[in-house]
Amino acid sequence: MAVFKGSAVAIATPFKKDKSIDFDAFKRLINFHLENETDAIVVCGTTGEGSTVSLEERVSLVSFAVAEVNGKIPIIAGAGSNNTAHAIELSRVLERAGANALLHVTPYYNKTSQRGLVNHFEMVAKSTNLPIILYSVPSRTGGLTIMPKTVYELAKIDNIVGVKEASSNIEQIAEIAALCRDNDNFDIYAGNDNEVVPIMSLGAKGVISTVANIVPKQMHDIVIKYLDGDFKESLKIQLDIHYLVKAVFSDVNPIPIKKALELMGLCDGVLREPLYEIDETNLEVLKTQLKFHKLI
Numbered sequence: 001m002a003v004f005k006g007s008a009v010a011i012a013t014p015f016k017k018d019k020s021i022d023f024d025a026f027k028r029l030i031n032f033h034l035e036n037e038t039d040a041i042v043v044c045g046t047t048g049e050g051s052t053v054s055l056e057e058r059v060s061l062v063s064f065a066v067a068e069v070n071g072k073i074p075i076i077a078g079a080g081s082n083n084t085a086h087a088i089e090l091s092r093v094l095e096r097a098g099a100n101a102l103l104h105v106t107p108y109y110n111k112t113s114q115r116g117l118v119n120h121f122e123m124v125a126k127s128t129n130l131p132i133i134l135y136s137v138p139s140r141t142g143g144l145t146i147m148p149k150t151v152y153e154l155a156k157i158d159n160i161v162g163v164k165e166a167s168s169n170i171e172q173i174a175e176i177a178a179l180c181r182d183n184d185n186f187d188i189y190a191g192n193d194n195e196v197v198p199i200m201s202l203g204a205k206g207v208i209s210t211v212a213n214i215v216p217k218q219m220h221d222i223v224i225k226y227l228d229g230d231f232k233e234s235l236k237i238q239l240d241i242h243y244l245v246k247a248v249f250s251d252v253n254p255i256p257i258k259k260a261l262e263l264m265g266l267c268d269g270v271l272r273e274p275l276y277e278i279d280e281t282n283l284e285v286l287k288t289q290l291k292f293h294k295l296i
Helices: 023-035 055-069 084-096 114-126 148-154 170-180 193-200 216-227 231-240 242-248 255-263 280-292
Strands: 006-010 040-043 075-078 101-105 132-136 160-165 187-190 206-209
Touching: 006 216, 023 055, 040 055, 055 075, 055 084, 084 101, 084 114, 114 132, 114 148, 132 148, 148 170, 160 170, 170 187, 170 193, 187 193, 193 206, 193 216, 193 231, 193 242, 206 216, 216 231, 231 242, 242 255, 242 280, 255 280
Parallel strands: 006 040, 006 206, 040 075, 075 101, 101 132, 132 160, 160 187, 187 206
Antiparallel strands: none
């Protein structure tokens, strides 16, 4: 059974001016998603600046989200690490914190081979009872991607139940879909907001989305309308938000999306270093799109 079908927001982590977590704003964001049909929430992913939160903060964010959502939608916790032992520790701790599933990115910087990926994810999977979604994002991991045959091998593990595919390699995604098509326990999720419909056409069950932070209903509708067979309307929404998506990725994620949330009055746009404030040119592009979509 799929962890979720539809749109999972990779939710931003709001910070106060002193860089501490703003839990009042986090509650506001969570309820914004509950009110706008978001289908799952990923806490401490890339957009949530998971790489700059402490273990204690990560546990607090996941526990808070679990309590606030109260079973309405799944909470998926970012638990990836380039240190297998740390990825195992995170998996166990976040399972105790109440997460419904885990998102595990491939090791980065030190990286590994395809055989190493199998070993890494096997060890992680054995450490937890939670379902695991693999995360393949070569643009952030020094080019390391989970190749289709590796995905196929990992999909045989009972609690490895999906992959967030952000390679932008449609042929590779098609091969994953072909290899895994008879595995009813394994799902593909789009990892890039501008590719949802194409990846849905290969059998994906949804998207793990950054732009859903500001247009949650639209991202939900792209997926659900496609799954319901309304391909024309799904494509229309995808194309309607195309330039908004480009604006949200005009600078390093999550710099623009946090500025957008600030402009919408949902939270401060405070970032933790090394992230830095948005470039003025990109800010003007972002504002133009937010105004066009009546978000500000």
